[in-house]
Amino acid sequence: MVAAAYFGAAKLSLLVAIPPGYATAVWPPSGIAVAALLLGGRRLWPAVLAGSFFANLTIDGAVTASAVIAAGSSIQALAMMALVRRHVGVPYHFENIDQVVKFVLVAALGSTIAATLVLPALYFLYRMPPSELLGNWSTWWQGDACGVLIFMPLILSWSEKIRWQPRRLAEVAAFAVLLLGATQIVFHGSGARTFLVVPFIVWAAFRFGQRGMTTAVAAVCAMALWYTLALKRGPFAAEPMHESLLLLLLFVSTLVFTGLVLCAVLRQLERAIGELESRVSQRTAELEEAKLAAERANEAKSQFLANMSHELRTPLNSLLILARLLADNSGGNLTEKQIKFAQTIQASGLDLLSLINDLLDLAKIESGAVTVLNVAPAAFSELRDDLERMFRQVAQERGLQFSITLDPALPPSLRTDAARLKQVLKNLLANAFKFTPKGAVTLRIAPEGSGRVGFAVTDTGIGIAPEKQQLIFEAFQQADGTTSRKYGGTGLGLSISRELTRLLGGELRLASRAAEGSTFTLVLPIADQRATVSS
Numbered sequence: 020m021v022a023a024a025y026f027g028a029a030k031l032s033l034l035v036a037i038p039p040g041y042a043t044a045v046w047p048p049s050g051i052a053v054a055a056l057l058l059g060g061r062r063l064w065p066a067v068l069a070g071s072f073f074a075n076l077t078i079d080g081a082v083t084a085s086a087v088i089a090a091g092s093s094i095q096a097l098a099m100m101a102l103v104r105r106h107v108g109v110p111y112h113f114e115n116i117d118q119v120v121k122f123v124l125v126a127a128l129g130s131t132i133a134a135t136l137v138l139p140a141l142y143f144l145y146r147m148p149p150s151e152l153l154g155n156w157s158t159w160w161q162g163d164a165c166g167v168l169i170f171m172p173l174i175l176s177w178s179e180k181i182r183w184q185p186r187r188l189a190e191v192a193a194f195a196v197l198l199l200g201a202t203q204i205v206f207h208g209s210g211a212r213t214f215l216v217v218p219f220i221v222w223a224a225f226r227f228g229q230r231g232m233t234t235a236v237a238a239v240c241a242m243a244l245w246y247t248l249a250l251k252r253g254p255f256a257a258e259p260m261h262e263s264l265l266l267l268l269l270f271v272s273t274l275v276f277t278g279l280v281l282c283a284v285l286r287q288l289e290r291a292i293g294e295l296e297s298r299v300s301q302r303t304a305e306l307e308e309a310k311l312a313a314e315r316a317n318e319a320k321s322q323f324l325a326n327m328s329h330e331l332r333t334p335l336n337s338l339l340i341l342a343r344l345l346a347d348n349s350g351g352n353l354t355e356k357q358i359k360f361a362q363t364i365q366a367s368g369l370d371l372l373s374l375i376n377d378l379l380d381l382a383k384i385e386s387g388a389v390t391v392l393n394v395a396p397a398a399f400s401e402l403r404d405d406l407e408r409m410f411r412q413v414a415q416e417r418g419l420q421f422s423i424t425l426d427p428a429l430p431p432s433l434r435t436d437a438a439r440l441k442q443v444l445k446n447l448l449a450n451a452f453k454f455t456p457k458g459a460v461t462l463r464i465a466p467e468g469s470g471r472v473g474f475a476v477t478d479t480g481i482g483i484a485p486e487k488q489q490l491i492f493e494a495f496q497q498a499d500g501t502t503s504r505k506y507g508g509t510g511l512g513l514s515i516s517r518e519l520t521r522l523l524g525g526e527l528r529l530a531s532r533a534a535e536g537s538t539f540t541l542v543l544p545i546a547d548q549r550a551t552v553s554s
Contacts, residue, residue, distance in 0.1 A: 021055045021063050025070025032162075033078070034249070044267055045244055046162035048074070049130065050170025052096035057109050057171075058178055061097060068093040084144050091137035099129035099167065111175050112229050113283040114290070123276055126167040134159035161268050168275045169240055173233035187227075194222065194235075202239055206246040206253035213254055213270065220274055224281040232278040240271050328379040332372065339368045380515050392522070394547050397437035399425050399464060406444060406462065413452050419460055426465035433472055433545045439519050440474075440543070443527075446512040447476040447539045455480030458536070467542050471525075474541040483531040516541075523547070 028047040052067040072089035076082065102125045103110075113119050134156045142152055201215045216239055223232040246253035247267055255266045345353065345361035353361070403423045414421035444462070451460045458479030467473030483491060491513050520527045523543055531537035 021051070021059070021066035022070040022073075024051055024055075025067060026074050029070065029074035030077070033074075043162050043244075044158065044165065044248060045169065045240060045271065046166040047170045049092070049096070049133075049163040049166035050168070051166075051174065052092065053099045053103065053167055054171045054174035054178075056096055056100035057103060057175065061100065064093050064097055067096050081144070084141060087140045087144075088133075088137050091133040094136065095129060095132035095163065098132055099125060102129055103171075109175065110172065111179050112286055113172070113279055114286050116280055116283050116287075119276070119279045119283050122172075122279070123168065123272075126164050126171075130160050130163035130167060133163060165240070165268060165271050168272065169233070169237050172229060172275075172279060173237055176228075176230040176233055179230075181230075190226065191231075194219070194226075198235060198238065202242045206242060216274065217277070220278045221281060224278055224285060228285075229279070229282040232282055233275075236271075236274050236278055239274065243267060243270065325379055328375045331375050335368060335372055335375070339365060339372065342368060374511075380511075392436045393438065394434060394436055396432045396434050397440065398432045399429055400431075402437070402441070402444075403464070405441065406448065409445065410448050410452065410460075414460065417452060417455075419452065419455060419458065421460050423462040424464070426463070428466050429464065429472065430545065433543065433547075435523060435543055435547045439523055440541075443516045443519050443523075443541055444474060444476070446516045447474075447541065450512060451476050451478035451480065451537070451539075454478065455536070466545075467540075470545055471542055472545050474543075475538055476540075477536065477538040479536040482533040482535050482537055483529070484533045488529050488531060 025048045028051055032043045032046055032048070048070065052070075055063050055067065068089050071092040072085050075085035075088045078085075103122065106121045106125065107118050110118055110122060113122070138152060138156050138159065141155075198219045201219060205212045205215055219235060219239075220232060223235040227234075243253065243255065244267070247255040247263055250256075255263050255270065342361050342365035346358055346365055348358050348361075403425060407423055410421060448460065448462065455478040460476070460478045463475045463477070465473055465475070517527050520541060520543075524547060525541060525543035528540040528542065529537065530540070
């Protein structure tokens with residue numbers, strides 16, 4: 020098959036041969052020979068030898084000359100096959116620009132072998148004038164170089180499995196028709212029109228890859244040969260002949276090199292995109308796995324806190340009951356100092372119970388266990404009265420003014436989870452009283468934009484520095500985080516309030532200046548349309 024392909028390509032090429040008839044400007048068999056050896060191995064060299072021998076034998080019937088040419092062509096094909104394998108590989112598709120440059124260099128240098136080995140023998144056989152020897156060598160080299168440049172990538176790209184895409188057939192047909200029209204314009208005119216071919220090479224490289232690009236280049240070169248050497252027309256049909264061949268070589272080399280470089284760049288881009296997508300997918304999977312691990316760890320932490328809180332509250336409740344009984348001194352057998360000790364134990368136990376309850380609330384919120392929303396109408400007046408009863412005594416004990424005002428523009432009620440709302444407001448008011456040594460604490464409830472209501476808790480306390488205003492919403496954080504701080508507490512209240520606010524579909528704002536007081540504003544929708552959700 021290789022010998023037949025070599026013979027057939029040679030006979031077609033010889034239709035535009037240059038006298039004395041054994042050389043052409045483009046010699047496809049050289050590319051066929053190198054591609055065959057790359058695909059099938061060096062064991063196919065006898066086929067190359069046979070194809071070359073019989074092709075040359077049909078020219079003038081000279082057995083000796085045909086054998087010499089066949090030997091030179093076989094040696095050249097073997098040498099170029101070895102060079103390509105070593106420096107380029109088997110380029111079914113060129114993967115980078117380095118491969119293209121190395122391939123072009125191998126084609127240019129390796130194509131000198133046959134002409135250099137054979138022409139001295141032909142010189143003596145045909146008694147060629149010395150003045151023609153260099154010209155024949157140049158033509159021979161050009162034909163082999165162009166043959167390798169054009170047909171080796173073409174054959175290798177078509178040797179891979181072809182995946183026909185019916186959707187592309189219409190585009191292929193349009194491309195072929197337009198390319199034919201463009202080449203007719205180019206080769207019926209001057210050299211200034213040759214640029215019309217370049218966009219089609221770019222089109223083929225982008226849309227059809229190396230296979231389509233090399234096929235388009237081969238078609239353009241075939242037409243260039245026919246018009247230049249057979250019809251003596253077109254931009255390359257200049258006199259003398261060596262100028263025509265030089266222009267044709269430059270045209271073919273430019274098309275091939277440009278097309279192969281563009282294909283290699285596109286392959287690199289595709290490979291880079293594929294690697295990037297693979298890395299993104301891998302990273303996404305890693306992040307998903309890390310997220311699941313974090314969620315599992317958070318769930319385990321929350322479960323641990325819930326279990327520990329439950330286990331701690333049982334003995335703590337007993338301790339509180341006993342401390343209260345001792346503090347009551349119903350038997351009258353304790354001294355005043357012992358009663359104070361019992362009261363201290365009870366107070367400390369209550370603080371510890373409050374801490375455990377806060378930890379349990381935070382654990383439930385973070386784990387997503389708090390999903391029960393008892394959404395129902397809640398009257399503003401009832402909410403005001405409840406908070407008034409709860410904090411009036413606190414205000415009196417601390418010597419602070421305390422007031423709750425309802426804006427007249429408010430509707431009678433809002434639709435929300437009243438228990439969760441009260442929990443947030445209790446936290447905000449408790450903090451306001453805690454950090455206000457003198458002055459006043461106020462709660463103002465008023466409309467906040469369209470369809471929302473704001474609960475603004477304002478105090479005249481110590482205030483919060485700007486750099487601390489985000490920190491205090493984190494668990495176990497306070498504006499004063501030192502061990503010698505004046506105000507106690509765990510720093511859980513605002514964290515719990517923030518999470519409950521999100522659960523209620525609202526937001527929590529802070530406006531504060533150090534030593535001038537703070538305003539925490541809870542903003543909620545007036546009419547929460549969510550139904551009661553069961554956990």
